[in-house]
C-alpha cells in the first residue's frame with residue numbers, strides 16, 4: 001500500500017516511524033503548509049515527494065490511502081478531498097468539533113466506498129488490550145462498574161501549545177480517549193453527567209473533568225481526567241482502570257500492573273515495549289500508534305471496518321458533546337438528545 005501523510009507536526013513523527021515499521025506500506029508523499037516542518041520530515045524519513053497544498057497532492061495522486069495528522073479545523077475539508085480522490089483515510093482525533101461535521105465525513109467516505117478510520121489509539125495500548133482480553137474473556141463475569149482514570153501534572157503544553165489556547169481542553173483532547181476506552185470495555189453509553197474545572201490559570205479551557213456514564217448494557221462508569229494533579233509516581237500517560245464484574249475484578253494500576261481477582265487470581269506485569277524509535281514516558285502511546293496503523297492496513301486488506309471507524313467514533317464524539325453540555329447546564333444529558 002502506498003500512503004501520503006498530511007500534517008508533519010508534533011505527533012505525526014510517531015505515525016511516520018510506525019509506517020516505516022509496517023511491512024508492505026510505503027509513505028510516498030508528505031504535505032504540510034509549514035515549509036520548515038515539511039522539509040524536516042522529508043529529510044528525516046527520506047521521502048522526496050512533498051506538497052505545500054493538499055489539493056495539489058490529491059490531484060497528482062499515486063497513493064492508496066491518506067493519513068491526516070493535522071489538528072481539527074482541517075479535518076472536514078481534507079477528508080472530503082480524500083474521499084473525492086478515492087483513497088482510504090485515517091484521520092487524527094478529535095475527528096471533529098461537532099457531530100454534523102463528523103457525520104459529513106462518514107457520509108463522504110461511505111459514498112466513495114473507502115475505509116475511514118479515526119486514529120483513536122488509546123484503546124490499542126497493549127496494557128489496555130490485555131485488560132480488555134481479561135474482561136471480554138468472561139474471567140470477571142458480567143461487568144457492572146468501571147473506573148477509567150487519567151490524572152497527571154505533566155506539561156503537555158510545551159509540545160502542543162495549541163492545547164492552552166482553546167475554549168475546550170481536557171475532555172476534547174484527552175477525555176475523548178478515555179471515554180473511548182470506557183466504550184471499548186462497557187459498550188455505548190445512554191447518558192452522562194459531568195463536572196469540569198480549570199485549575200491552571202495559564203490556559204483557556206478546563207483541565208479537570210469528572211464524568212459519570214450509564215452504559216446501555218446497564219453498567220455504570222466513572223471517567224475522571226486531570227492535568228492539574230501532582231502525584232508520585234507521575235503516571236503520564238497511563239490510563240488506570242478498575243472493572244468490577246459479577247465474578248471478579250480487573251485492575252490496571254500505576255506501573256502497568258494488571259491484577260485479576262475472580263475465578264482465577266493473578267497479577268501480571270504488562271509494561272509495554274519501548275520501540276526502537278520510542279522514548280519514555282510516551283512509549284505506550286507510541287506502541288499504540290504502530291498497533292492501530294497495522295489494524296488499519298489489515299482492515300483495508302480484508303475489507304473490514306476498523307474498530308475505531310469514523311462511524312464508531314460518532315459515539316465517542318457524542319459523549320464529548322454531551323459531557324460539555326452536562327457540565328454547562330449542571331444536568332444529566334441523554335445521548336439521544338443529539
Ligand code: NAD
Pocket residue numbers: 006007008009010011012031032033034037052054069070071072074092093094119120121159160162173285
Ligand atoms: P501540530 O500543530 O504539531 O501539527 C499539525 C501540522 O499540520 C502542522 O505542521 C500544520 O502546519 C499542519 N497543517 C494544518 N492544516 C494543514 C492543511 N490544511 N494542510 C497541510 N498541513 C496542515 O499538531 P499535533 O500536536 O501534531 O496534533 C495533530 C493532531 O494529532 C491533533 O488533532 C491532536 O489532537 C492529535 N494528537 C493525537 C495524539 C494521540 O495520541 N492520538 C497525541 C497528540 C496529538
